[in-house]
Amino acid sequence: MTGVRRGARERRYRRALQFYPKRWRDRNADVVLSTLLDVADAEGRRSPRVSELLQLAASGLSTRLAVSISRRTRDQASTIAVATGALLAIAFAVVQGLPAPSPLEWSSARGFGPFLSPAIVLYSLWMLAFVLVLLGQRRAAKIVLALCLLAPATLWITRRSIEGLWVGPSLQTLVFLTMLAVLALLGTPRPTRWTGAGMLIGAGALVIAFRTIGAPAKSYMDEGTFWRLVASPYNLGTALAVLGVVVFSFIIAGRGVWSKTLFLSFVPWIAAWSVSVIMQFRWDGTAWLLAGLLAGIASRVLVRASRRSRSDADAVR
Amino acid sequence: MTPTEMREPTFLVLAALADGRKHGYALIAEAETLSGGRVKLKVGTLYAALDRLQAEGLVDAAGEEVVGGRNRRYYALTDAGADALSEEVARMQAKAALASARLKLRLAGGLA
Numbered sequence: 001m002t003g004v005r006r007g008a009r010e011r012r013y014r015r016a017l018q019f020y021p022k023r024w025r026d027r028n029a030d031v032v033l034s035t036l037l038d039v040a041d042a043e044g045r046r047s048p049r050v051s052e053l054l055q056l057a058a059s060g061l062s063t064r065l066a067v068s069i070s071r072r073t074r075d076q077a078s079t080i081a082v083a084t085g086a087l088l089a090i091a092f093a094v095v096q097g098l099p100a101p102s103p104l105e106w107s108s109a110r111g112f113g114p115f116l117s118p119a120i121v122l123y124s125l126w127m128l129a130f131v132l133v134l135l136g137q138r139r140a141a142k143i144v145l146a147l148c149l150l151a152p153a154t155l156w157i158t159r160r161s162i163e164g165l166w167v168g169p170s171l172q173t174l175v176f177l178t179m180l181a182v183l184a185l186l187g188t189p190r191p192t193r194w195t196g197a198g199m200l201i202g203a204g205a206l207v208i209a210f211r212t213i214g215a216p217a218k219s220y221m222d223e224g225t226f227w228r229l230v231a232s233p234y235n236l237g238t239a240l241a242v243l244g245v246v247v248f249s250f251i252i253a254g255r256g257v258w259s260k261t262l263f264l265s266f267v268p269w270i271a272a273w274s275v276s277v278i279m280q281f282r283w284d285g286t287a288w289l290l291a292g293l294l295a296g297i298a299s300r301v302l303v304r305a306s307r308r309s310r311s312d313a314d315a316v317r
Numbered sequence: 318m319t320p321t322e323m324r325e326p327t328f329l330v331l332a333a334l335a336d337g338r339k340h341g342y343a344l345i346a347e348a349e350t351l352s353g354g355r356v357k358l359k360v361g362t363l364y365a366a367l368d369r370l371q372a373e374g375l376v377d378a379a380g381e382e383v384v385g386g387r388n389r390r391y392y393a394l395t396d397a398g399a400d401a402l403s404e405e406v407a408r409m410q411a412k413a414a415l416a417s418a419r420l421k422l423r424l425a426g427g428l429a
Contacts, residue, residue, distance in 0.1 A: 028364065034387035035341030036360050042342070052359065059361030063368070 009040065009047055016053045019060025021067050065186065069264070073257050074187030077264040079133075081183035082141075083191075083199045084265075085148065086130030089123035090199075091206040092173070092223040118159070119169035119223065122151045122177060133189045134196050141189065149181035170224035171279070172272045179268035186264075206230075231269075233276045240269060323405045326358055326366050331375065331394060331402040338379040338393040367392060375401050 013036045017029050040048065065074070096116050112118040125148045132141035152174035159169075209230055231239075243266060250259035323331075326348070333339060333347035345358050358366075370376035375398035379391040394402070 030388040031341065031381070031390040032360060032364055034389060035345070035363070037387060038342035039345060039360060042346075052361075055359045055361045059365050063365070 010037065012048050012053070013037070013056075016048070016056040017060065019057045019064070021060075021064045023067070024063055069186070069260065070257065071187065073260045073264065075190050076187070076257070076261040078184050078187035079189040079191055079195065080261070080265045081180045081268070082126075082130055082133050082145070082189045083195055083202075084268075085126040085177060085180045085184065087199050087202045087206065088173075088177075088226075089126035090203040091210060092226070093120060093123045093127075094203075094207050095210050095225075096223060117169060117223075118155055119173065122148070122155060122169065125151060126177070129184070130199065134191055138188060142185065145181055145184045149178060149185065152178045152181075170227060172227040172275045173223050175275050176268050176272040179271045183264060183268065227272065227276050231272070231276075233273060233280055236269065236273045236276070240266060240273060323401070325352075325356065326362060327370065328402075328405055329356060329358070330363070330366050330370065331398055331405075334376065334392060334394040334398070335402060338391040340389040340391050344392070370398065374398075 010033065013033055014029070017025060017032065020029070036048070036052070040046075096119075112120065125144055129141050129144040129148060132138075132144060152169075155169060156171070156174050210226060243262065247259050247262045247266075250262065329348035329351055330344060332351055333344050339347060341360070341363060345360070345363060348356055348358050367376060371378070374395055376392050377395050379393035381388060381390045383389070
């Protein structure tokens with residue numbers, strides 16, 4: 001093998017290692033690179049495999065994540081996300097009615113087979129993921145959760161292309177479940193013996209709340225009713241403000257892991273609330289104010305993370 | 318160490334280190350041998366597992382050297398790592414014994 005080729009191979013591996021945090025690279029990059037080159041030599045390869053580079057990228061990003069959010073926090077947030085997803089999936093499926101009530105006489109929509117909405121596919125995936133988590137089938141659960149991540153965007157695109165044929169799911173539900181899937185995939189769900197019971201009690205309570213608060217709309221309710229009535233911008237905004245105080249209390253009490261877990265668990269709710277506010281106020285001043293506020297918070301978090309990363313690197317030198 | 322079942326890459330890394338310290342490539346080769354050629358650890362997976370095992374105190378770095386211009390870091394099993402491996406082996410043996418007993422029952426039922 002020529003020196004030029006060897007140099008190109010090494011450069012490509014080094015580029016892939018850039019996905020790892022600087023502190024990690026300072027400690028391990030030369031050692032890992034040597035192992036990569038040993039493996040490539042043993043297989044008689046002159047260049048990295050694409051799968052090898054993708055795997056390094058995934059592993060590097062995962063290591064970066066682990067630096068900023070501990071594994072315990074991610075696992076707790078992941079467990080809460082899976083339980084929340086299943087809880088809402090059951091409640092929405094029950095409230096919407098399975099199968100569809102008399103074929104949508106109030107609407108020109110066709111429904112989705114025997115069901116009212118294609119959202120049933122998404123709900124089924126969440127319920128399946130939760131059952132797999134309870135059974136300890138982590139690998140299978142991750143695959144189903146990956147489908148839960150892809151399904152909302154697919155449903156949204158499909159629904160837009162056949163406007164009027166399907167009822168729901170609402171944009172809030174799709175955004176919320178997408179964010180939940182991201183959270184669920186960030187860690188490994190580790191259910192306790194109470195997770196299953198807690199989820200079912202929560203789903204039951206939600207159905208009752210749905211029926212009670214949504215009484216005026218009893219003739220027909222879709223999951224959008226949840227975001228308009230139960231978790232309306234006012235109700236959800238108030239709840240988030242109260243929970244914000246709880247997180248602050250945890251921080252003051254030195255319960256760092258739980259404050260981070262709760263904060264992460266809020267993210268899907270904040271996203272759904274933002275969508276509701278924007279949809280309600282359209283793009284008037286309120287929506288722009290909200291967008292500016294969220295952008296400000298996101299920038300602040302990024303700047304802090306960047307500073308922390310630099311100080312970590314300095315500490316190693 | 319939690320009583321949950323050890324994942325296969327973790328088990329293979331610990332088993333590969335049972336007879337002495339090894340560097341990254343040697344660990345990959347040994348894991349492949351131990352699994353009968355079934356498992357070929359990716360380099361990213363190996364070092365993620367080593368990071369985690371070091372954080373859990375089951376594995377420790379055991380020296381570095383430069384061979385042919387390449388940096389090699391050796392890893393060794395700690396006492397806690399040896400205990401965790403022993404527990405996992407005992408668990409696997411218990412499961413194998415149980416399965417073997419069931420198979421014998423099946424055979425006895427079939428003959429009866």
